[in-house]
Amino acid sequence: MSDTAITVVRKIIHIDMDAFYASVEQRDNPDYRGKPIVVGGLPEGRGGVVATASYEARKFGVRSAMPSKKAKQLCPQAIFVRPRFDAYKDASRQIREIFSRYTDLIEPLSLDEAYLDVTEDKLGIGSAIEVATQIKQAIKDELNLTASAGVSINKFVAKIASDINKPDGLKFIGPSSIEAFMEQLPVDKFYGVGRVTADKMKRMGLHTGADLKRLTEDEMQQHFGKVGRFYYRIVRGIDDRPVNPHRETKSLGAEDTFPYDLTTAEEMFPELEKITKTVCDRLERYGLKGRTITLKIKYSDFRQITRNQSFPHPVGDAETIISTAKSLLLATGIDDVRIRLLGISLSNFGEVERPSLIKGDSNQLRLF
Structure with a gap:
């Protein structure tokens, strides 16, 4: 019997709902459809913060975490709506039920996104791209909402892929394409690299994944601490983290x-x-x-x-x-x-x- 280890290539899907809170509001209220909707704090008084904005509002530069007053300045015709978390949670549970038809390996990240491991899907479909396609269609048909999906062999690349063709997108990045894809990716598009770290990288002349690959693992840790080792690995498309359906509540x-x-x-x-x-x-x-x-x-x-x-x-x-x-x-x-x-x-x-x-x-x- 051979002692050679067998490496299983995972099939990972990252599902990210499109402008989730705003889309639920537009679905539930016909008057909001096709209009710029901002979900979050109202701009009156001192003003609150934008939780999310519809794509109609995003065309004007409105973004999540932006002060509502600034959102109002950018898009004076925007309709501001206070969040209805019970409605969003209800939609999330229905989305989760759709996921569970295909796999039990589901790792929620928030109300509007999750990782799925479909290496062995319940229905025996075999193709992660087809599973993602069916999930997107079920969400659209049953809930009248749209989702974007990224498909790859690990969580990091799948998450980045899901953001490429939004809204209602589907992007597959296969094993042979990962390293070239990561090399051309701007550093501020790396999941886990925040604005401060991205600015530091750019000051060091590190603008893309290809630039990051010039640094050794020791140099990455020297400049960015423990997380530098993670950056060293993911820029090479290496991410061994499993989809964990039982993450501990902190x-x-x-x-x-x-x-x-x-x-x-x-x-x-x-x-x-x-x-x-x-x-x-x-x-x-x-x-x-x-x-x-x-x-x-x-x-x-x-x-x-x-x-x-x-x-x-x-x-x-x-x-x-x-x-x-x-x-x-x-x-x-x-x-x-x-x-x-x-x-x-x-x-x-x-x-x-x-x-x-x-x-x-x-x-x-x-x-x-």
Whole structure:
């Protein structure tokens, strides 16, 4: 018997919904169809932040994470819509059900994207491109939404591929094409390379994957720390990470950015109570309790702090959460401050029964 190892080439699909929140709003409200829709905070008052924008709004330069006031300036005719997360989660669960027809190896990344390993698909189709095509068509036919798909042999390349032909795109990057594809890719298109790192790379004369390949692994680590080893590998198309349907839940929480700065306890405490209710609803849904409660505060100058308290046993009741959050807030000193955001999260989860999980769902906080 030969000792030669057999290497299995994975078939990985990355599905990314197109302008997901905005598309759900346009689907559910005929008046929004074909119009520039911005989902997120309203531009009035101090203004909020854009969660996502329809493609009609993106033509004007509106982008996610942009201040809503700037979005309004770029696209004065935009229709601003507050998020309806229950509707998005419901659509996500339906999308997840479509995925599960083809594979159980599903790794959700957020409400609107996931990795699928279809090396051995349930229906015996054999072709990852065909599976991706069928999934896209099912989402369109059954949910009246569109998705873009990237297909390759690993997660990193599949994710980049899904962004190439948006919206309603499908891109396959085969094994023989990966290295050449990565060489021509601009560094700011590398998933995991943020703006600051991309700017640093460009200052070093590193503009594309081909430029990055000039550096040795030691040089990559010297310039970029531990993540440099990851960059060294992925620029060569090497990504051995499996699709993991059981990623551990790290934390669960909720936060809110307010239309106007909060300056007194009388204003802050009711907001903490609202946030606590949202957190408790999510804890109950996923059957979780945590040993650590964390309070997040962002001030009007965008300075941000967190404070936390840990318990010897997991907690999840509203009374404990709200009393702890108020105590942590008071301990920071709230005289002469202006607060624009408050958030509460729980972490350090204990082993508790999860009766409310839908059969087949892993304990993801943001179910796909």
